[in-house]
Amino acid sequence: xxxxxxxxxxxxxxxxxxxxxxxxxxxxxxxxxxxxxxxxxxxxxxxxxxxxxxxxxxxxxxxxxxxxxxxxxxxxxxxxxxxxxxxxxxxxxxxxxxxxxxxxxxxxxxxxxx
Amino acid sequence: xxxxxxxxxxxxxxxxxxxxxxxxxxxxxxxxxxxxxxxxxxxxxxxxxxxxxxxxxxxxxxxxxxxxxxxxxxxxxxxxxxxxxxxxxxxxxxxxxxxxxxxxxxxxxxxxxxxxxxxxxxxxxxxxxxxxxxxxxxxxxxxxxxxxxxxxxxxxxxxxxxxxxxxxxxxxxxxxxxxxxxxxxxxxxxxxxxxxxxxxxxxxxxxxxxxxxxxxxxxxxxxxxxxxxxxxxxxxxxxxxxxxxxxxxxxxxxxxxxxxxxxxxxxxxx
Numbered sequence: 001x002x003x004x005x006x007x008x009x010x011x012x013x014x015x016x017x018x019x020x021x022x023x024x025x026x027x028x029x030x031x032x033x034x035x036x037x038x039x040x041x042x043x044x045x046x047x048x049x050x051x052x053x054x055x056x057x058x059x060x061x062x063x064x065x066x067x068x069x070x071x072x073x074x075x076x077x078x079x080x081x082x083x084x085x086x087x088x089x090x091x092x093x094x095x096x097x098x099x100x101x102x103x104x105x106x107x108x109x110x111x112x113x114x
Numbered sequence: 115x116x117x118x119x120x121x122x123x124x125x126x127x128x129x130x131x132x133x134x135x136x137x138x139x140x141x142x143x144x145x146x147x148x149x150x151x152x153x154x155x156x157x158x159x160x161x162x163x164x165x166x167x168x169x170x171x172x173x174x175x176x177x178x179x180x181x182x183x184x185x186x187x188x189x190x191x192x193x194x195x196x197x198x199x200x201x202x203x204x205x206x207x208x209x210x211x212x213x214x215x216x217x218x219x220x221x222x223x224x225x226x227x228x229x230x231x232x233x234x235x236x237x238x239x240x241x242x243x244x245x246x247x248x249x250x251x252x253x254x255x256x257x258x259x260x261x262x263x264x265x266x267x268x269x270x271x272x273x274x275x276x277x278x279x280x281x282x283x284x285x286x287x288x289x290x291x292x293x294x295x296x297x298x299x300x301x302x303x304x305x306x307x308x309x310x311x312x313x314x315x316x317x318x319x320x321x322x323x324x325x326x327x328x329x330x331x332x333x334x335x336x337x338x339x340x341x342x343x344x345x346x347x348x349x350x351x352x353x354x355x356x357x358x359x360x361x362x363x364x365x366x367x368x369x370x371x372x373x374x375x376x377x378x379x380x381x382x383x384x
Contacts, residue, residue: 054213064214085211085384090129091373093384095211 016081021103030106032077037062038070042079045099050083052094071097079104123317126374127325130366133207134359140203141362143217148193155189191232194239198231199223200362201288204369209293209383223292230297231288238284245280246273263339270335274327281364282319283308288365289372299380303372311375318367326352326360 024030032038040060045051053071057064074080075097083098134141159182166172174182202223206215224231286307291300308315333349373383 052213057214064212065216068212068214090208090370091383092133092208092213093211094213 016083016098016100018098019101021105022101024104024106025108027108029077029079030108032073033079033104033106035070037066038074041067041070042074042099042104045080045097046102050096050098052096054094056097123314123321126314126318126367126370127321127363130363130370133204133366133370134363137207137214138362140215140217140219141200142358144197144200144203144220145358145361147217148197152189152193155186159186191235195228195232195235196220196224197361198235198288198365199227201231201365201369202227202292204362204365205289205292207366208369208373227291227295230291230300233297234284234287234291234300238281238287242273242277242280245276248273263335266339267335270331274323274331277327278319278323281323282316285319285364285368286315286372289369292369293372293383294380296380303377303379306377307372307375310377311371314375315371318371322360322364322367326356326363330356 024033033042037060041056044056044059048055051059053064053067056062056067056071060067062070071080075082078100080097080099082095084096086094086096088094163174163182166178167174199220203215203219206219207213284304287300287304290303290307291297294300294303330349330352333345333352336345337349
């Protein structure tokens with residue numbers, strides 16, 4: 001993965017910087033990102049800045065368990081991160097997830113050279 | 115962490131009902147799994163009985179009946195303990211951070227806490243059931259033999275009140291055990307909850323009992339007294355309501371109170 005531009009850091013818990021854009025050069029990460037539902041999730045996270053699994057489930061109409069597995073995979077590949085954890089009025093813990101960049105660009109070169 | 119102290123005893127039931135409504139699927143799967151398992155065991159017993167009686171042409175004598183009875187009791191206990199893992203699912207909903215849970219997590223909790231849940235289930239559910247059985251079973255026989263039903267109703271009410279007090283005293287052991295993972299800590303925390311929110315605990319369980327338990331016992335008694343089928347239908351309906359709504363709701367209510375009543379915890383919530 002290569003960084004193109006960065007904006008001001010704003011993440012509180014893990015002091016993760018949200019970048020303006022990221023160029024993906026790793027085919028494995030590109031494969032994860034190009035998965036239809038994961039792409040939808042990342043797109044929603046970019047649009048809404050941070051969301052919970054429940055919110056993502058409502059917006060995508062995907063089962064929260066599946067969303068959780070997708071989020072775990074996206075976290076594993078450093079595409080999204082846990083931005084904050086809060087408690088609701090009834091003390092229900094809520095984890096918010098955020099994309100690490102506002103834009104993801106895929107740049108993969110295939111050539112005959114070794 | 116915010117700790118919300120509520121004075122309205124309806125609030126715990128309201129929030130728990132909302133949580134159950136939004137996440138009914140894993141709890142429903144648990145009840146259906148328990149029913150399916152019960153039916154399988156039922157047919158196995160019927161099958162064994164058939165083979166014993168018809169194929170081997172042997173009488174089902176007293177020791178065999180005793181073995182079958184013991185087997186049914188052990189299986190009933192196992193199902194009750196398995197259903198108590200609903201409490202783990204309730205804790206997942208409130209404390210996992212993902213606001214959802216899955217049916218398969220029940221097996222994870224069962225594997226992790228099976229003997230602790232077994233002990234707690236004996237204390238929380240075993241004792242009141244034994245008391246109710248002690249008070250009402252002989253009266254049921256009396257009623258069948260035509261004795262007066264007023265006495266039966268009084269004993270039934272006493273059994274119900276003892277159950278209510280007992281549930282109120284111990285139900286919060288479940289969520290505490292799941293969160294803390296220690297039986298001794300769970301009982302200590304349970305009593306701390308009672309100390310800090312006794313009116314809320316007793317008030318909430320009073321409403322729960324009035325909504326779920328009292329109608330079941332009233333219709334069960336009316337069915338027994340009048341031998342009337344319309345009451346029997348309501349009895350069955352309330353039993354189903356208890357199984358599919360009351361059972362998961364009681365664990366959600368207990369978990370809700372555990373996370374919302376402020377008290378000194380062994381391991382603080384993050």
